[in-house]
Amino acid sequence: MENQQWRFMPMEILGIVFRYLMRRRDKLAFILVCPEWMEAVDFKVFWAKFIVKIDEDFSEPSLIYLTQKYYKYITILEIGWGNTRNHSLFFMRFRDIIKRVGRFFTILYEHYVQLHRLNIFDWYDVHALRKLSYLLMRFMKRQYYLKAVTLNNANFPDIAFSNSLLAFLRSKSSLKHMTLHFSTFNARKLFDxxxxxxxxxLFQNLEIISIDCWIFYKFFDKLQMKFNKVRLIYLYLDYTFKKAEPVIRIRQCQWEKFHEYFPHAVVNYIIDRPMKDKQFEGILQSQYILVSFIWNYYPYKESCLVDCYQCLQRIVDLQSENIEYINLTLPTDDLDTLQYKLRSFKRICSKLKSFLLNNEELMVKKPIFSK
Incomplete structure (x- = not known):
């Protein structure tokens, strides 16, 4: 009899080998080698997370097969498009692939798969693909135990977007983290x-909100209810609207109610664009607690150092008792011109724990921060 010791390798070794397999067809080939290998990876740790790119992962049937076999382990689903162009052309050329996508959603729906985390990314409103949006919505309406939801450029039709929020309400008792990021200009009408x-x-159990500044401001400007459980608010600002006003103005009387509506929340800013002092007037306020400030200043502008001075001065004036972490990425290495401002910044901001400038920790390595 031929020696077949390879079939009975320790499960730990097989698990390590399996983790190095990135493509699904390689994973499928692995489990089809023999029953012993299939049994070795028949655990939730290997199949809990599915990352699905519609235009890439359905060209061959391995994903459908693995979904049919391991659907009971799926708790994290990330689904969207790898290439965000020519969706209509994709539909016309690859009708069989679209049918497989529909089959994928149907399997999840029929087996009542309950997710803990759902991430929908780069989903665009194309008429030829409305059927997929319908199948996705039907599956989402069966989710009752979601803990985290991410809509990253999930540009559904208007009614589908409203239905997605209503579907998430079925998990409102368990939903703790919501992320909303939209970078297309047409998405603005969804939040008006x-x-x-x-x-x-209605999402009163949220603890963490990660959201674009402009979306949060539209929401906060109309807010009338208190969020007692929100602990962290991450506000993100980038080049979403180049032709529009970069910062939406909020009434001062509404800002004064921030602690009333979010009594236990602290704010973290992430900015990926140049900003002027006038623009900072709209986002840096004294009514909330700002604990971290991340600013990626690009592309280069001659006013970058002046903008940096003014930003730091505004933080000192408004948040000196609260700020703990600062991370600045500037298109310059001219640290000498910043020395005076940084020295005074450290002296005034008593809670400051970390100050990164171009990925270099100044609190430890630079003499300007030493005693």
């Missing part, structure tokens, strides 16, 4: 109506 604000107010 009161329906978005009134629906968001």
């Amino acid at each position: 109506c009161f329906a978005f604000s009134t629906t968001m107010e």
Whole structure:
């Protein structure tokens, strides 16, 4: 009899080998080698997370097969498009692939798969793909135990976007973290109506909100209910609207109610664009607690150092008792011109724990921060 000791390798070794397999067809080939290898990876740790790119992962049937076999382990689903162009052309050329996508959603729906985390990314409103949006919505309406939801450029039709928020309400008792990021100009209409604000107010168990500045401001400007459980608010600002006003102005009387609406929340800013002092007037306020400030200043502008001075001065004036972490990425290595401002910054901001400038920790390595 031929020696077949390779079939009975320790499960730990097989698990390590399996983790190095990136493509699904390689994983499928692995489990089809023999029953012993299939049994070695028949655990939740190997199949809990599915990352699915519609235009890349359905060209061959391995994903459908693995979904049919291991659907009971799926708790994390990330689904979207790898290439965000020519969706209509994709549909016309690859109807069989679209049918497989529909089959994928149907398997999840029929087996009542319950997710803990859902991430929908780069999903665009194309008429030829409305059927997929419908199948996705039908599956989402069966979710009752979601803990984290991410909509990253999930540009559904208007009614589908409203339905997605209503579907998430079925998990409102368990949902703790919500992330909303939209970088297309047409997405603005999704958040202009009161329906978005009134629906968001129903998520009373949220603890972490990660959201674009402009979306948060539209929501906060109409807010009328208290969020007692929110602990962290991450506000993100980039080049989303080049032709529009970069910062939406909020009434001062509404800012003064921030602690009333978010009594236990602290704010973290992440900015990926140049900013002027006038623009900082709209986002840096004294009514909330700012604990971290990350600013990636690009592309290069001659005013970058002046903008940096003014930003730091505004933080000192408004948040000197609260700020703990600062991370600045500037298109310059001219640290000498910043010495005076940084020295005074450290002296005034008593809670400051870390100050990164171009990925270099100044609190430890630079003499300007030494005693």
